[in-house]
Amino acid sequence: MLRSRALLSALAGIAGRPLTVTAFRAVPLRPFVAYVQREGRPNLCFMSGARNRYNLADTPCLYVAEEDETARVELRHGFNGLALDEAIFHVTCKLTRILDLTDVAVCAALRLTDKNLFAPWETAKRPTATQRLGELVLRGGRFEAIRFPSTAMRAVGKTGINLVIAEAAALDPDKIAVKDYGDLKA
């Protein structure tokens, strides 16, 4: 992984590509239903701002999965064994400039390895390679989102894709829209 200045130079040389996709977001059902009952129609584009694979704490961004199964597996990653029902949101994404880390040429340009992409961030004492990259991209304004492989799916021997969408794009209804709750699996 490149150092920050070299990383910025490398990012400048990468063209963002458009992506139109219906993505998925799974949340635990119980608090969600109670929330809906109380609030009526809730906002489904909430962003936790919690530290995650591509962001440090207090960087709002929206994480979604490109596949229904990926969203469900992601929800249970690290929470195996919990009897868990989920609500699935369908998230329509119409993005014009994404950084696609599933493209080997992009990863090569950024000198990102599989080890970097799937490294555990939860217990890291310092920002990981993906968090350093994510902070530059999500706050930089040049890209609207990062497309990246799912660690949770990899852990169960499958392949899945996630998106992390920068706050500005996530708040733009022309780019991100949650049309319905999708399936409520009880």
Added chain:
Amino acid sequence: MTQLVADHSELRVHFAGTPLFDAEELAVPARFSHGALSAAHAVDVMVFSVHGAFKVGDFAKRILAGVAATSSPRTLIVGDMFRNRPSDVAAMAQRVFVGASVDLDVVTTKGEAKNALALIWAKLQARQPKPEAAGPRLADVPESVAATADLRDETGRLHIDRIAVVFGLTRAALARAVGSTPQAVAKTPNAESLQPKLFPFEEVARMRAVTRDDATFRKWLNQPNSRLGRKAPLDFLTKGETEPVIAMVSNFLTGATT
């Protein structure tokens, strides 16, 4: 009748008597007023303070007059801890408010009053309808708040014994985890100085909004977790390394992929 205001960008507090402290002393944006209420007043909270020994009848008259003027569903009563026992104030308040549609907090010090007002503001924020674009955190919504309500005692403070029970720890173990001593926490198990150290445990306990019982929650806390290097979440919490577990739980509650 004055209605509960719709815009809670700042907490509007009305003191039935002289304000006990300045609005700037609160940790949340607030506007204070005091004296007689008019129909033009929009208030979120009314504060009544008890100074010295009180007569239930006189105090009830003041409170009911205030409630009639404001119709605020949240009414805070501040008791004078030096003369009146908190239980006396609570008992009096219950008698006065029986059948009334008010949400009552009984506190006994200025510090507790400040904390209670901040908590009310936070709850009002969570209740606010949000514009489509700027969403609330799922971990901040009332259900998540309710999931940890029992960790706080009647003063609104986090209580180390209540947290210890939920997390399956002894009081001594939890005291050590938060950098205190069993002797110190035995003296004041809800001490103000403990609150910042107990907040992380409250954050993690928001997961109880999902688990059906505390046994399931404790089982998850004690199981080796693949995302934590095969260590149990409780191992981190008892070593004071709370952030990795909080991040996991927060992302879980909001459905963030990783």
